[in-house]
Amino acid sequence: MPQPQLDEHGRLRHLLTLEGLPRATLEHLLDRAEQLRALSHNGTRRLDLLNGRTVINLFFEPSTRTRTSFDLAAKRLGADVINFDIASSSTVKGETLLDTVHTLEAMHCDAFVVRHKESGTPEFIARHLRSNCAVLNAGDGNRAHPTQGLLDALTLLRHRADFSQLCVVICGDIRHSRVARSDVHALRTLGIGELRLCAPESLLPDAAEMPGCLLFSDFDAALRGADAVIMLRLQKERMEGALIPSEAEYFRRFGLSSERLAQAAPDCLVMHPGPINRDVEIAADVADGPRSLILEQVGNGVFIRMAVLQELLGK
Amino acid sequence: MPQPQLDEHGRLRHLLTLEGLPRATLEHLLDRAEQLRALSHNGTRRLDLLNGRTVINLFFEPSTRTRTSFDLAAKRLGADVINFDIASSSTVKGETLLDTVHTLEAMHCDAFVVRHKESGTPEFIARHLRSNCAVLNAGDGNRAHPTQGLLDALTLLRHRADFSQLCVVICGDIRHSRVARSDVHALRTLGIGELRLCAPESLLPDAAEMPGCLLFSDFDAALRGADAVIMLRLQKERMEGALIPSEAEYFRRFGLSSERLAQAAPDCLVMHPGPINRDVEIAADVADGPRSLILEQVGNGVFIRMAVLQELLGK
Amino acid sequence: MPQPQLDEHGRLRHLLTLEGLPRATLEHLLDRAEQLRALSHNGTRRLDLLNGRTVINLFFEPSTRTRTSFDLAAKRLGADVINFDIASSSTVKGETLLDTVHTLEAMHCDAFVVRHKESGTPEFIARHLRSNCAVLNAGDGNRAHPTQGLLDALTLLRHRADFSQLCVVICGDIRHSRVARSDVHALRTLGIGELRLCAPESLLPDAAEMPGCLLFSDFDAALRGADAVIMLRLQKERMEGALIPSEAEYFRRFGLSSERLAQAAPDCLVMHPGPINRDVEIAADVADGPRSLILEQVGNGVFIRMAVLQELLGK
Numbered sequence: 001m002p003q004p005q006l007d008e009h010g011r012l013r014h015l016l017t018l019e020g021l022p023r024a025t026l027e028h029l030l031d032r033a034e035q036l037r038a039l040s041h042n043g044t045r046r047l048d049l050l051n052g053r054t055v056i057n058l059f060f061e062p063s064t065r066t067r068t069s070f071d072l073a074a075k076r077l078g079a080d081v082i083n084f085d086i087a088s089s090s091t092v093k094g095e096t097l098l099d100t101v102h103t104l105e106a107m108h109c110d111a112f113v114v115r116h117k118e119s120g121t122p123e124f125i126a127r128h129l130r131s132n133c134a135v136l137n138a139g140d141g142n143r144a145h146p147t148q149g150l151l152d153a154l155t156l157l158r159h160r161a162d163f164s165q166l167c168v169v170i171c172g173d174i175r176h177s178r179v180a181r182s183d184v185h186a187l188r189t190l191g192i193g194e195l196r197l198c199a200p201e202s203l204l205p206d207a208a209e210m211p212g213c214l215l216f217s218d219f220d221a222a223l224r225g226a227d228a229v230i231m232l233r234l235q236k237e238r239m240e241g242a243l244i245p246s247e248a249e250y251f252r253r254f255g256l257s258s259e260r261l262a263q264a265a266p267d268c269l270v271m272h273p274g275p276i277n278r279d280v281e282i283a284a285d286v287a288d289g290p291r292s293l294i295l296e297q298v299g300n301g302v303f304i305r306m307a308v309l310q311e312l313l314g315k
Numbered sequence: 316m317p318q319p320q321l322d323e324h325g326r327l328r329h330l331l332t333l334e335g336l337p338r339a340t341l342e343h344l345l346d347r348a349e350q351l352r353a354l355s356h357n358g359t360r361r362l363d364l365l366n367g368r369t370v371i372n373l374f375f376e377p378s379t380r381t382r383t384s385f386d387l388a389a390k391r392l393g394a395d396v397i398n399f400d401i402a403s404s405s406t407v408k409g410e411t412l413l414d415t416v417h418t419l420e421a422m423h424c425d426a427f428v429v430r431h432k433e434s435g436t437p438e439f440i441a442r443h444l445r446s447n448c449a450v451l452n453a454g455d456g457n458r459a460h461p462t463q464g465l466l467d468a469l470t471l472l473r474h475r476a477d478f479s480q481l482c483v484v485i486c487g488d489i490r491h492s493r494v495a496r497s498d499v500h501a502l503r504t505l506g507i508g509e510l511r512l513c514a515p516e517s518l519l520p521d522a523a524e525m526p527g528c529l530l531f532s533d534f535d536a537a538l539r540g541a542d543a544v545i546m547l548r549l550q551k552e553r554m555e556g557a558l559i560p561s562e563a564e565y566f567r568r569f570g571l572s573s574e575r576l577a578q579a580a581p582d583c584l585v586m587h588p589g590p591i592n593r594d595v596e597i598a599a600d601v602a603d604g605p606r607s608l609i610l611e612q613v614g615n616g617v618f619i620r621m622a623v624l625q626e627l628l629g630k
Numbered sequence: 631m632p633q634p635q636l637d638e639h640g641r642l643r644h645l646l647t648l649e650g651l652p653r654a655t656l657e658h659l660l661d662r663a664e665q666l667r668a669l670s671h672n673g674t675r676r677l678d679l680l681n682g683r684t685v686i687n688l689f690f691e692p693s694t695r696t697r698t699s700f701d702l703a704a705k706r707l708g709a710d711v712i713n714f715d716i717a718s719s720s721t722v723k724g725e726t727l728l729d730t731v732h733t734l735e736a737m738h739c740d741a742f743v744v745r746h747k748e749s750g751t752p753e754f755i756a757r758h759l760r761s762n763c764a765v766l767n768a769g770d771g772n773r774a775h776p777t778q779g780l781l782d783a784l785t786l787l788r789h790r791a792d793f794s795q796l797c798v799v800i801c802g803d804i805r806h807s808r809v810a811r812s813d814v815h816a817l818r819t820l821g822i823g824e825l826r827l828c829a830p831e832s833l834l835p836d837a838a839e840m841p842g843c844l845l846f847s848d849f850d851a852a853l854r855g856a857d858a859v860i861m862l863r864l865q866k867e868r869m870e871g872a873l874i875p876s877e878a879e880y881f882r883r884f885g886l887s888s889e890r891l892a893q894a895a896p897d898c899l900v901m902h903p904g905p906i907n908r909d910v911e912i913a914a915d916v917a918d919g920p921r922s923l924i925l926e927q928v929g930n931g932v933f934i935r936m937a938v939l940q941e942l943l944g945k
Contacts, residue, residue, distance in 0.1 A: 052674070052675035080702070082701060082702065106926070
């Protein structure tokens with residue numbers, strides 16, 4: 001894939017995917033997120049770094065969680081945020097997506113945060129911009145969710161500073177998961193020791209798409225000795241498509257129960273991008289248990305999004 | 316009822332209900348609202364007391380009026396406000412209420428303003444918080460609407476400084492009214508002289524629930540000599556439940572007409588929490604008349620909500 | 631029409647229509663918009679002129695484009711903006727429009743930005759205000775869209791400083807267009823040389839309503855020698871009403887193709903209020919071509935709205 005997201009000096013111009021981003025770029029964003037956390041913990045929650053800047057949330061899929069995280073990140077940097085309501089917008093009146101984008105650009109916005117069910121929409125927008133507005137991918141189809149990949153990497157790093165000896169399992173509908181793809185790109189770029197992807201046979205990705213990853217359909221085998229496990233949300237519509245059996249059967253084979261977790265390393269960390277389906281892909285007691293980093297992930301998400309916005313919009 | 320809303324030093328930690336709150340706490344909030352009004356009238360409409368703080372509106376029932384009031388209150392104190400859109404949120408995707416709350420807490424918010432049709436939801440949230448976030452009840456079921464109780468008390472106080480000799484009537488569907496309950500708690504705690512509750516027989520509360528109040532089903536008798544009357548909005552769905560007769564019949568027996576108002580004290584004040592049903596529970600000419608404090612109530616609502624936010628979030 | 635929008639000193643109190651506004655008032659607003667543009671281009675995007683002021687968007691018709699423009703304008707002047715959500719508001723619960731307005735006024739707002747499908751609604755609101763709140767018409771029925779008229783005048787002025795020799799064509803559903811009316815008022819007040827209105831016979835206005843304008847039903851004739859052409863959006867519902875033939879037939883007779891544009895002056899400017907229907911009223915290559923000012927119009931819209939807000943709310 002080409003890298004329209006880097007400018008001629010190799011600086012981040014958009015954040016569309018983590019695929020192909022240099023390790024130094026990732027580490028720079030992670031470092032910046034850590035600095036922002038430190039400021040926040042010392043009581044500086046609002047910075048004025050992006051005063052006068054305008055961030056537009058263009059969410060074509062419903063998502064309050066991610067949108068709220070971006071919203072807070074932008075506001076805490078001093079930017080103005082417009083939540084562009086797709087349902088009542090000109091796009092509905094038949095205006096093309098690009099006309100909507102160019103119209104908003106003409107109002108002098110500085111960033112689009114884009115979520116769309118079609119893979120490639122953020123990149124499509126980025127390729128057709130007429131200003132130096134930045135595009136941040138907040139999730140496109142099953143392709144990428146780069147801020148999720150970064151926040152998962154940050155969360156893991158804070159607990160396991162040395163990635164080189166680490167074995168991480170990602171379990172769920174890998175084939176259709178943008179979270180899985182961005183996690184794979186982040187963790188591999190940052191030099192993770194071993195990366196195991198586990199899914200029902202029908203939901204495994206093509207091996208060629210995930211070089212350097214080990215594929216499993218036996219969750220118990222995948223978990224053995226793992227240092228961290230990232231559970232994916234079960235999309236209920238998969239069941240309708242007959243790609244997975246019942247919820248109960250799914251939990252029996254691919255759910256993370258405390259018994260199953262016992263097969264991993266004794267201090268194995270548990271992650272999940274949320275929102276969780278309790279007792280479907282993860283047992284409630286595991287989600288709420290001492291190894292769960294699920295809420296830490298949420299908190300790190302705001303710092304990561306602040307870091308990305310600062311990198312892209314700060315002068 | 317226990318008081319999870321006070322901390323170990325007796326300071327307000329959440330505002331869930333006025334029931335059981337000490338008179339000093341109420342008076343402190345009313346005084347603070349008055350100070351904020353004075354600042355506003357002198358031209359200081361925006362304060363920076365809550366810069367960097369995040370207030371999240373969690374409205375599970377539609378309400379633009381109350382939500383806008385809280386929104387303005389928070390913004391005028393410098394806080395950032397997130398209107399969490401329940402309709403497109405993860406709660407709809409099957410996430411539990413508490414998972415939503417914990418997720419938002421993990422993003423470092425400082426207050427939840429909660430409206431829910433189920434009584435007790437704000438308290439339920441307050442009991443399960445994992446941070447020192449504050450919960451403000453913006454109306455739960457038929458249980459409590461504490462900022463309405465405070466703003467009604469404030470409105471009355473500004474016109475009748477001595478509550479001890481005052482006779483106040485509340486008329487409408489007392490049984491199902493959170494406004495009535497919070498008004499009763501506020502006025503009784505502040506030492507109101509006489510409190511009369513008037514409703515159709517089917518909509519009267521249990522006498523035991525309202526100690527110290529006089530119950531009436533004859534509005535003319537209830538009004539006799541009253542110094543102030545608070546009319547409640549008729550919820551149209553009560554009629555479907557056959558608990559009240561037609562609108563016309565309701566107005567004939569329980570509507571506040573100017574003829575009926577003549578039976579009260581000559582300078583009897585008229586209040587209503589809004590939105591009003593003109594000529595259903597209150598005649599249009601009374602709502603718009605010289606004794607009506609309805610719009611003053613609205614204005615006081617913003618100052619009360621600022622006072623509560625400042626008390627709960629100010630350091 | 632009376633001028634409730636001017637105060638006793640001839641200063642702008644509301645912006646309801648451009649009809650009857652003095653040329654000096656229009657020029658003052660255009661100058662101010664230019665100053666705001668200059669500040670913006672020098673990097674001052676956010677001013678604190680309206681700190682503590684509250685602007686309420688009251689949109690009874692869906693419009694993200696215009697609402698976003700007003701939203702950005704208000705925020706860039708430092709004001710707080712409330713997007714009053716009509717769908718979930720008390721207006722839906724049966725509250726009258728004026729009760730909603732008076733309630734919001736009681737919360738001390740400073741301006742209402744009103745869009746409504748009924749002509750005259752902004753004026754109706756302005757006549758019944760109880761505070762010194764300002765009303766900005768963001769489009770009412772087919773009557774007026776004054777900020778559009780101003781921004782179109784500004785856009786044209788920046789390219790053709792001398793209006794006196796200029797020939798401008800407006801083409802589309804003139805009869806039902808508030809944009810056409812406000813453009814006519816702006817351009818005639820500012821001394822445009824010649825103004826031609828072109829529409830299918832069934833969509834022409836009464837000649838008496840547009841004094842000083844030339845009416846055409848032959849677009850080729852109207853275009854001959856024109857210096858600028860403003861294309862109007864085709865409202866699809868007109869076709870349902872059998873007032874116009876098919877889209878293809880409409881484009882053949884009234885669509886702006888590059889061939890047709892060749893009949894105008896060689897440097898004829900092309901404008902459109904948006905959102906455009908590509909290849910219905912305007913060919914895609916013309917909309918995107920070198921003479922198109924469509925996106926400039928959008929950018930100017932923000933500066934015009936800032937200028938109006940500053941004029942109405944600045945002390």
